[in-house]
Amino acid sequence: MIARMASKKAHFIGIAGKGMSAVALLLREAGWEISGSDEGFYPPVSDYLEQAGIAFAHGYKKENIPTDATLIVIGKNAKLVPESNEEVKAAFDSGLPIKSFADILEELSSGKETLVVAGSYGKSTCTALLSWCLMHAGKDPSYFVGEIARGFAAHAHLGQGAAFVLEGDEYPSANWDDRSKFLHYNPRNVLLTAATHDHVNVYPTHEDYLKPFRALMGMLPQDGVLVVNDEPFARKLAEDFAGKKVQYGLHERNEWHAANIAYGLPTTFDLMHQGKKVATLSTTQLGAHNVENIVGISALLLEKHLLTPEELAAGVASFEGVKRRMELLSPRSLVPVLEGFGSSHEKALSAIAAMRLHFPARRLVVVFEPHTFTWRNKAALAQYDTVFDGADRVYIYEPAAQGATTHAQLTQDEIVERVRAAGMDTVAIHSAEDLQTILADTAEQDAILLLTSGELGGLIKSLPPAVEEKFPLN
Numbered sequence: 001m002i003a004r005m006a007s008k009k010a011h012f013i014g015i016a017g018k019g020m021s022a023v024a025l026l027l028r029e030a031g032w033e034i035s036g037s038d039e040g041f042y043p044p045v046s047d048y049l050e051q052a053g054i055a056f057a058h059g060y061k062k063e064n065i066p067t068d069a070t071l072i073v074i075g076k077n078a079k080l081v082p083e084s085n086e087e088v089k090a091a092f093d094s095g096l097p098i099k100s101f102a103d104i105l106e107e108l109s110s111g112k113e114t115l116v117v118a119g120s121y122g123k124s125t126c127t128a129l130l131s132w133c134l135m136h137a138g139k140d141p142s143y144f145v146g147e148i149a150r151g152f153a154a155h156a157h158l159g160q161g162a163a164f165v166l167e168g169d170e171y172p173s174a175n176w177d178d179r180s181k182f183l184h185y186n187p188r189n190v191l192l193t194a195a196t197h198d199h200v201n202v203y204p205t206h207e208d209y210l211k212p213f214r215a216l217m218g219m220l221p222q223d224g225v226l227v228v229n230d231e232p233f234a235r236k237l238a239e240d241f242a243g244k245k246v247q248y249g250l251h252e253r254n255e256w257h258a259a260n261i262a263y264g265l266p267t268t269f270d271l272m273h274q275g276k277k278v279a280t281l282s283t284t285q286l287g288a289h290n291v292e293n294i295v296g297i298s299a300l301l302l303e304k305h306l307l308t309p310e311e312l313a314a315g316v317a318s319f320e321g322v323k324r325r326m327e328l329l330s331p332r333s334l335v336p337v338l339e340g341f342g343s344s345h346e347k348a349l350s351a352i353a354a355m356r357l358h359f360p361a362r363r364l365v366v367v368f369e370p371h372t373f374t375w376r377n378k379a380a381l382a383q384y385d386t387v388f389d390g391a392d393r394v395y396i397y398e399p400a401a402q403g404a405t406t407h408a409q410l411t412q413d414e415i416v417e418r419v420r421a422a423g424m425d426t427v428a429i430h431s432a433e434d435l436q437t438i439l440a441d442t443a444e445q446d447a448i449l450l451l452t453s454g455e456l457g458g459l460i461k462s463l464p465p466a467v468e469e470k471f472p473l474n
Contacts, residue, residue: 002027002099002107007070012036013087014075015056019169021045022144022156023073023101026108028052029158037064037087039079048154062090073099074174078403081175100174105144105166106184112142112164115300116185118216119193119234120170121347122293124322125285126191127167128152129297133315134163137307141165150320163306170212171199180212187216188224191300193293195233198344200380201373201407210237217241227300229292230254248299250292256299258291263357266317267291271298271309278302279309282317286326286338287354326354329450329464334471336362337448337464344374345383348451352390355449362447364390367429367438367463369397370415371454376400378408384418391449393425395438397456432458435466444471 002008008031012024015036024034025048036049037057049056057064060079064087065072072091074080082089091098117127124147131143132151140159146167148155168182168190195213203209210233217226220243228238230249238245248256252272259277261269269291271278283294294316301307307315321327330337336359340351348368355364366388370376375383376399388394396419398412412428419426429437438459442448448467450460 002071002104005070007068008032009066009069010034010071010073011065011069011091012073012075013060013064013085013091014038014077014080015049015054016041016045017075017077018045018146018148018155019144020073020075020101021049022146022154023104024049024054025052025154025156026142026144026158027104028054030108035064035066035069037061044148052154060085060087062086065090065094069096071097071099073101073104076100076172076174078175078406100177102173102177102179102181102184105181106186108142108158109164109166109186112186113162113304114186114188115163115165115191115304116168116182116187116189116216117166117191117193118168118170118182118213119191119229120196120198121344121350122193122289122296123167123169124149125290125325126193126293126297127165128322129293129316129319130191130301131165132319133297133301133307133312134161134165136315136318137311139163139306145322147325148323150323151318168216170209172202180216182216183212183219187219188221189300189304190216190220190224190226191296192217192226192228192234192237193296194229194231194346195237196231196344196346198374200377204379206233213237214240225300225303227296227303229296246299246303248292248296250288250295256295258295261288261291265358271295273299273302279313281313283319285319285321286358287350288357289350289354290326326351329460330467332473333464333468334444334473335442335446335448335467337450337467339450339452339460341453344372345387348387349389351449351451352388355447356390359447362445363392363443365393365395365438365442365446365448366391367395367397367448367450367456367459369452369454369456370399370410371452373403373407376404376407376409378410381410381414381418384415385422388419388422388424391424393427393441394419395427395429395434397429397452397459400454432462435459435462438463439466439470442467442470
């Protein structure tokens with residue numbers, strides 16, 4: 001549809017979101033004139049939009065919609081509904097075509113060799129890795145990454161190459177479309193990282209959560225490939241898939257696996273296929289889960305003959321990582337402060353395991369924010385029994401307030417009480433001013449993990465420089 005429009009002027013309501021801004025950039029590269037609106041704009045997304053010459057308005061008003069717009073794209077945010085948002089209401093009243101960003105990606109990816117990364121964790125890293133390796137080898141892929149990756153000019157690009165790499169989110173596409181986003185992406189090949197239950201506010205049971213993944217695999221063509229992780233639920237899903245599939249993981253029981261892993265900075269390991277060494281790979285990314293991610297993207301790229309082993313090794317070695325995924329925030333301090341993306345139980349566990357692996361002699365301090373619905377819902381309470389295993393002290397920030405009335409929200413006291421009952425040294429914190437509380441108990445022998453998908457009330461920005469000041473490098 002969008003390819004047939006004579007006038008190409010699209011307006012994005014909620015353009016500052018990572019997914020929305022990425023699709024706006026893709027349409028801009030496709031020759032569209034773009035405008036947009038949102039409540040708040042922050043770097044690097046605001047920088048990407050400005051560099052692309054995209055005008056955006058602060059706040060939602062019906063006057064934001066250009067009179068000559070031919071298409072309106074509306075984000076999934078709960079505030080973007082016609083009942084309470086005058087700009088959204090004006091959009092639906094205008095008679096203009098209304099699309100979600102998943103709809104736009106469906107059209108842009110049509111006819112491409114799509115590589116869709118799906119799963120309950122590892123999506124952003126694997127999508128960025130795939131895109132980077134292809135880009136580093138000069139293949140000029142199209143890509144859509146749901147997070148900000150270091151070394152990229154932006155988190156989306158419309159390339160001239162055959163491949164289109166897409167981060168495949170299972171979350172609903174729009175406030176009017178309950179289909180999972182990844183079902184719009186013309187999947188020809190899928191990398192399935194995991195299928196552990198997530199998004200309990202949308203998928204109350206694990207079986208509910210698995211249904212869109214089954215639908216995704218059912219869309220794969222005969223010449224496509226499913227690359228599936230050796231994670232119990234992903235492996236179980238793949239049992240019912242009749243097409244070509246390969247399994248990957250850390251252990252030799254998998255067709256593609258890692259051997260001779262030497263963890264460090266960098267970490268090196270041998271990439272193995274059916275017992276034979278394919279390449280020796282080196283990475284600056286921390287933790288066993290990142291070795292597993294690299295094995296997965298390697299299996300997909302080599303099974304599809306999109307790269308040679310030499311091109312793959314060069315791409316992996318030069319990959320700088322995704323922001324907020326085990327990112328070192330205190331390079332000028334004796335005390336390492338890293339940020340892990342703690343949006344789910346599995347992501348939090350893998351981040352803590354990575355810290356233990358790379359800083360085994362240090363006391364591990366975790367500063368945690370229950371930001372996503374996955375953490376804030378009363379149904380998630382049992383997850384707190386084990387999520388901080390491996391930590392020595394945990395500071396727990398207040399649960400996010402947005403959307404608190406839409407589900408059975410846990411209180412901070414309930415979370416703290418549960419974590420303490422599991423035997424963890426736990427302290428409740430309430431604002432950025434509690435920085436001094438954390439600093440007072442921090443020692444030179446510590447390592448600090450900031451675990452959140454939010455901003456920890458400002459501690460994400462204030463804690464690392466404070467640690468650098470108190471414990472400077474000699």
